[in-house]
Amino acid sequence: MRRLTVLSLFACLIMAVTASPLAKREEAGNVEVVEPSDNEVDAVGAFPLDFGVENNDGWKDKDHRKRCTEREICKGVVPVDSEKYLCRDKRLGPKKLPTRFPLDDITHPYNRFGGICSAAKFLSLWTGNNGAFVYPPKDGFQLNTNDDPIKGTIKLRYGTLLDRFGSEYGQYLSPAEAPYPQRALPPSNLDTPTTGERYPYNYHVYKVIKDLEVVAGPIAPWFGQPGQGTQYFVSTNIFDLISQGYLKPMPLEFSKIF
Template structure:
């Protein structure tokens, strides 16, 4: 608590309320009980979510800007609450800020919130029966507590595209079959979004058997996670 209080020492009054809100969000994220204690835990039910119609119309005819129509079907549809594609910026300002050399400019420190130059990240064990999710293929290293809003994840709009054979928004829910440790912490604001949701980053320090191959897919293949059909 003293560390976070020091963050606000000497901050001008005009911005102190915003800073206080950020620090409060961080304290809640760090101090909250593991999500496995919530209603999103219980016996795992293996399943495959049904494929949706693939995205064939993109915003401004640019695939990196996401689908022309944002996901509206459940379960991804309800996670769009409050989401604005460019976070209130113009398309030009957004792309100037977050695109470079044909790719996305990602946040530093693996996307964890930074306070006074230090990333807020800590070890957490995901226990059996806990539900987690992600937008994207299982080749990635990031998960979040199930039902985290999209704007809290601070992801680019491209991640909402639906590839062939994937559920809408390429949204996937997983259940923990075998406990494992991740790097956890609040998400930095980025891509015009407020972030401050909780993210779980897979790290080969905690899964040495995976080495640099660690990914959500590796966890599925080795019995740590199982995909579920959230509609069941």
């Protein structure tokens, strides 16, 4: 009986890591991609249960003991942006995380810095010399033991619901309402566009209205997040897929945000 219990727990853990939904990474503009080095932070161990917990009252470290104050978090960061961003740096995402369904569920549990209490350290780990975020190699797919991306071409059928955090110039989608930590995105993807409030936290929902071929696979850990969700990479940007009749934007009310 003890052996069966252990095996059952192991099977559940494997399912939690491999079967979770998701998508991914990038903003419009130039994106720097680098191969990981021996000096990279090991994000593989950053499974959600190991994370510190962040909410709108503050942060705790990965051992759930020390509460990080905003002063500690922002030490060493030069404030250059609006006060709505954490540490007044839009790369660090909004100061306040979502509090309404479903976005509150998507972003909880979530620690934007992967369990460290220093925004400056986080930026030093995940940005390049130009201050922009450095993105993972091989289009962000998890790599196998030969360092090849784990991916395959599939067809998404009519009625499939997808989403993304980011502008419609991107080429990545995820299964709708997938947990944010499993997307391995930087916190800046949660920034509401400055052009308007139509899409709070830059969250977009789409319905497949014509069968859509995508490259699908698990997401590599990055930005201090565990990844391991599923991402869909498409051949052109989201604007084009809408104009070509593959995707239909869904109103936010559809996702019960309001």
